[in-house]
Amino acid sequence: MASSREIGRLSAHFAESPEVFETSPLYRALCPVVAEEPEILDLLVHRRQGQQPSYLLFGAVHYLLLSGVPHPLRRFYPSLMGASAADPADAGPALLDFCRRYQDPVTEVIRTRLVQTNVVRRVVGLRYALWVVGQHCPGPVHLVEVGASAGIHLHVDRYRYAIGEHRFGPADAPLTVDSRWRGDSPPPDLDEVPRIASRTGVDLHPVDVTDVRDRRWLRALVWPEDRDAATLLEAALDSVAADPPTVIAGDAVDVCPRLGRSLPAGEPRVVFHAATRMHVPAVRRAAFDRAIDSIGDDGPLYHVWQEPPSAPHHGLVVAREELAFHGPELEVAVPLLRADGHLRWLAPPLPR
Ligand SMILES: C[S@@+](CC[C@H](N)C(=O)[O-])C[C@H]1O[C@@H](n2cnc3c(N)ncnc32)[C@H](O)[C@@H]1O
Known part of the structure; x- marks a missing residue:
């Protein structure tokens, strides 16, 4: 359980983060939701030293969705739904429910993974x-x-x-x-x-x-709207995997x-x-x-x-x-x- 000071710091981080996610309307919409939810912020206490909280939390959720975890939250991800993704402004309640229902797997990803976005x-x-x-x-x-x-x-x-x-x-x-x-x-x-x-x-x-889960983690760190970067990433990973x-x-x-x-x-x-x-x-x-x-x-x-x-x-x-x-x-x-x-x-x- 995080101290109330740590929760306060994490809350401030998410409250300030929307501007970081310039090209992700979904993450911009979710930042203020997370900032108000000590229950979600508390999951981040398990992260390794130096890891950027918002990249890590959103990466962990995206990773599980890309792995096929069934949940209505999927509807909001352009990476899964393409142009028919639902309005990000309505995604908050689905994220909260997802984090409650899949608390253990989300925590496991937060605990074990690093922010390794390869741009x-x-x-x-x-x-x-x-x-x-x-x-x-x-x-x-x-x-x-x-x-x-x-x-x-x-x-x-x-x-x-x-x-x-x-x-x-x-x-x-x-x-x-x-x-x-x-x-x-x-x-x-x-x-x-x-x-x-x-x-x-x-x-x-x-x-x-060459490991499917490692590749998926890198894919999950690409913001859900950036399908162009995801395509480039897959091609580069194939090239690197060949040698x-x-x-x-x-x-x-x-x-x-x-x-x-x-x-x-x-x-x-x-x-x-x-x-x-x-x-x-x-x-x-x-x-x-x-x-x-x-x-x-x-x-x-x-x-x-x-x-x-x-x-x-x-x-x-x-x-x-x-x-x-x-x-x-x-x-x-x-x-x-x-x-x-x-x-x-x-x-x-x-x-x-
Ligand atoms: C955000 S990623 C950036 C990856 C790549 N440089 C890029 O720009 O696409 C940061 C990487 O630095 C690595 N890293 C962080 N601290 C490190 C350290 N002290 N020594 C070696 N690697 C480190 C992380 O494991 C991660 O893979």
Whole structure:
């Protein structure tokens, strides 16, 4: 049972969350309902440290619905009902009933799963960063993704890209990742990227792309209205399952120093993380940053990150909707790109 202080904190979190779910009318409608229901908030006391409560609760419910659990709540999910989904404004009572009736399975998912949303389009930011790295060094480079989830971004060189009107990457790629380009001049030539010599992920809990329940969990974390992202996710998971990259299980704080030493000395390495540092408990963030920097102890390190503005590193406080870049030639980090959190659009950084 959560303390009344914890319930108060969770309630405030849900009351403030609707704006986060910009493109999900269903979750926007459900946030204020959950904020008023200590009985539901109490389920979240079982979550693991650092896990974002609203993503986790809505993910757990969506997971069970996608597993086939029968309940009238299904009627409100575009992921299950398509265009005939019912009006989200009426979904509150059904959610309450669902959480009461399926309290044990909901709690089990909350207790065991992590928020591991693998957003395929974020690979566009990495692809762009590789082009920037190519301007500094010809490569090949060793690629490391921290917080890799299923490892989708580690296949950055295997996808086709549709950036506005421009196309890059192999024409016979298993999927095309599209994003709008908001620059005044055309994007750079994203075919001009260094070769990847090795690719390694690090994750607290690597997602097994060959396991149907792990795949369903990733699918459940996609908001129910975003069928386009769900289709892209399925295609990317198929691609990764055909040739899974190594994703080392463990905390980046422990794994990165070892991993850095295992890469060939003197050879350049690119480290990418997106929506990962934000899940590291605040007291561990300095250690997380040091662990990433340690990958540069034995070779030039290019570091690229897409994290909320609360993640200053290398002297740069990134603005909202900015990706950041740091390399051996730079005193301080620089903005790499502007983009929305899910990389539906990207643009060159604004001059500072
Ligand atoms: C929200 S997901 C983002 C996944 C991926 N980076 C993306 O943008 O699509 C965050 C991932 O970071 C992992 N993670 C969180 N803290 C970590 C840590 N200290 N060390 C390694 N992985 C961590 C989680 O397990 C999860 O898979």
